[in-house]
Amino acid sequence: MHTVKPDAFVLRPLAEAQPLPMLVEVPPGLPTEQALPLAREIADRDLSRYGGLIFRGLALDGADGFRGFAAGFGHPLLTYEFGSTPRSKVTQGVYTSTEYPPHQHIPLHNEQAYTRDWPMKIWFYCMQPAPEGGETPIADSRAIYRQMPPAIRERFAERGLMYVRNFGNGLDLPWQQVFGTEDHAEVEAYCRRHAIACEWKEDGELRTRQICQGVARHPATQDMVWFNQAHLFHVSNLEPETREALLEIVDEEDLPRNVLYGDGTPIGDGVLSEVRAVLDAHLISFPWQAGDVMMLDNMLTAHARAPFKGPRKVIVAMAEAHGQH
Known part of the structure; x- marks a missing residue:
């Protein structure tokens, strides 16, 4: 297996003059097992600086591939304990995004900030973007x-x-x-x-x-x-x-x-x-592309959900528990 150099990924702002989120473009056809070490290196270096990364072009094959990718950042995936909204388990450590009706807007929030225990990392995998709406807006909590x-x-x-x-x-x-x-x-x-x-x-x-x-x-x-x-x-x-x-x-x-x-x-x-x-003044919105994985530092970056029409499938994983007792 040939070695993939770190500069094989292109790292650039998704929107001009807006460093959140940063887009990480993965070379087409790169196997996930080769992409993961580079993705982890970029996250270790840049996630806390920017607050959010979108990996585009990953060759993930459904929920199990996503689970392996998220777990590959070095922390066991978390269960959704003491939840405040309805979710369904997709596979071990992977859940549906909040199952509120499509017409409802879910305001910006940091995951489980209503408790004293929360995940430090959260990933969203867009398996199917909605034909209309359905963005996952984000904002800089700093x-x-x-x-x-x-x-x-x-x-x-x-x-x-x-x-x-x-x-x-x-x-x-x-x-x-x-x-x-x-x-x-x-x-x-x-x-x-x-x-x-x-x-x-x-x-x-x-x-x-x-x-x-x-x-x-x-x-x-x-x-x-x-x-x-x-x-x-x-x-x-x-x-x-x-x-x-x-x-x-x-x-x-x-x-x-x-x-x-x-x-x-x-x-x-x-x-x-x-x-x-x-x-509301800090809301950053952008369209999903099928296959996108967004990785957020859950303390540095809040997320939301826009209303949508038609089918939409975005699934979620969380890791690295942090608690204040």
């Missing part, structure tokens, strides 16, 4: 942190955030699915290990509360990043009619999900409006 109004940034940093989840009742994912068990004791043990307060309500359903970071420092680069999902969990994320209808059915403490400051005080709707405005 730039978002810098641009966030200082008063909001300082409040989130100092107080942290309390995420409240009420499972089941047909309003959110059942706790059995989220924790992968029917056993109350197993759920309680998981919560103890992860600093999650849990209580079983009179109707047998589960409520959890967890105090997490509003901002974070990247362990390798030492950069500060905006790192939370307050804008997704807060009741203001619901359409006004949906919010009104829900609050007619349940008390605020029983909403499927909500977020407060870490001391339990409410976050005003206006604060989240300002947060969303900064996020």
Whole structure:
């Protein structure tokens, strides 16, 4: 087998004057086992600098090929624990992207930033781009942190955030699915290990509360990043009619999900409006090509999903667990 030189890959910005994401063009027909060492070398050198890479031209053959590629970066692939959205397992360590209806927009977020444990790396493999829409926009979490109004940034940093989840009742994912068990004791043990307060309500359903970071420092680069999902969990994320209808059915403490400051005080709707405005201003969108693999540093780069029409298949893998306990 001939040796492939590192400069066999072309590394350039996907869009002019925009270093996120960087496009890594793989020579046509290069076997994955030869491409992988070079891809890993480029990621080791450049991922933390740019935050995101798109590998284009890889000869992956479906989900198993993608799994082998993602696992080849040196960390075991992670399971989707304590998930907040519906996903299905495709193969070991590989999942569908969030299974929300095609017409819905999924706002920018860092994967599992609503917990104290998250993957440092995430890969998206576009097996079938949608004929219309369906992009996976991204954004620089370092730039978002810098641009966030200082008063909001300082409040989130100092107080942290309390995420409240009420499972089941047909309003959110059942706790059995989220924790992968029917056993109350197993759920309680998981919560103890992860600093999650849990209580079983009179109707047998589960409520959890967890105090997490509003901002974070990247362990390798030492950069500060905006790192939370307050804008997704807060009741203001619901359409006004949906919010009104829900609050007619349940008390605020029983909403499927909500977020407060870490001391339990409410976050005003206006604060989240300002947060969303900064996020929207940093959105970077681009069309998928079939076979693309996007690799993100999950702390440095947030991701989203645009609405789409027609068939679309994007699958996901995560690795390199990082926790704060």
